[in-house]
Amino acid sequence: QKEVEQNSGPLSVPEGAIASLNCTYSDRGSQSFFWYRQYSGKSPELIMFIYSNGDKEDGRFTAQLNKASQYVSLLIRDSQPSDSATYLCAVMGAAGNKLTFGGGTRVLVKP
Amino acid sequence: DADVTQTPRNRITKTGKRIMLECSQTKGHDRMYWYRQDPGLGLQLIYYSFDVKDINKGEISDGYSVSRQAQAKFSLSLESAIPNQTALYFCATSDLQGREQFFGPGTRLTVL
Numbered sequence: 549q550k551e552v553e554q555n556s557g558p559l560s561v562p563e564g565a566i567a568s569l570n571c572t573y574s575d576r577g578s579q580s581f582f583w584y585r586q587y588s589g590k591s592p593e594l595i596m597f598i599y600s601n602g603d604k605e606d607g608r609f610t611a612q613l614n615k616a617s618q619y620v621s622l623l624i625r626d627s628q629p630s631d632s633a634t635y636l637c638a639v640m641g642a643a644g645n646k647l648t649f650g651g652g653t654r655v656l657v658k659p
Numbered sequence: 660d661a662d663v664t665q666t667p668r669n670r671i672t673k674t675g676k677r678i679m680l681e682c683s684q685t686k687g688h689d690r691m692y693w694y695r696q697d698p699g700l701g702l703q704l705i706y707y708s709f710d711v712k713d714i715n716k717g718e719i720s721d722g723y724s725v726s727r728q729a730q731a732k733f734s735l736s737l738e739s740a741i742p743n744q745t746a747l748y749f750c751a752t753s754d755l756q757g758r759e760q761f762f763g764p765g766t767r768l769t770v771l
């Protein structure tokens with residue numbers, strides 16, 4: 549079992565709809581959780597981070613964390629074609645010294 | 660100018676050759692990382708360094724070595740390149756809290 553798992557997709561959503569991405573992790577001691585966006589041929593960039601159980605909203609993005617169930621999700625509201633990218637979930641382990649990345653979910657937003 | 664730079668951006672080499680990938684940063688961060696990315700596998704950590712005297716192996720360090728020449732410079736070497744090291748390589752930096760990593764533009768390496 550991989551330490552951080554994501555559905556590879558592609559997740560196809562119509563423009564204006566909500567895209568829902570999920571990520572599960574195996575290290576119960578994990579402290580911090582991150583969502584990176586990576587456009588094709590480009591480097592990853594941080595879009596959201598969350599440390600506490602519950603929801604965290606930033607513009608059209610909402611991160612949700614449930615430590616008891618060991619999953620973190622990302623919602624993209626009012627999806628735009630410019631949101632088409634691969635979204636990488638990353639988890640900071642209990643030692644707090646490195647990130648473990650999932651394989652990424654490719655999102656396609658169709659006009 | 661970019662905060663994290665990588666050279667070269669593209670490299671094609673042959674099996675058995677020694678290759679060095681270089682990373683420089685102007686963010687003033689102490690922590691630096693090397694990752695490789697293969698399609699569908701996300702980012703895999705090769706090595707990381709928390710200061711000039713600190714080097715740590717990541718998930719997939721076999722076949723690679725690193726050198727932290729200065730706070731701002733972190734190099735990755737492939738002593739004898741093999742075809743399954745063909746991948747996209749990223750350098751990244753973070754502050755002491757490690758909460759956000761800043762990535763370089765990547766080096767696309769092809770080993771024939």
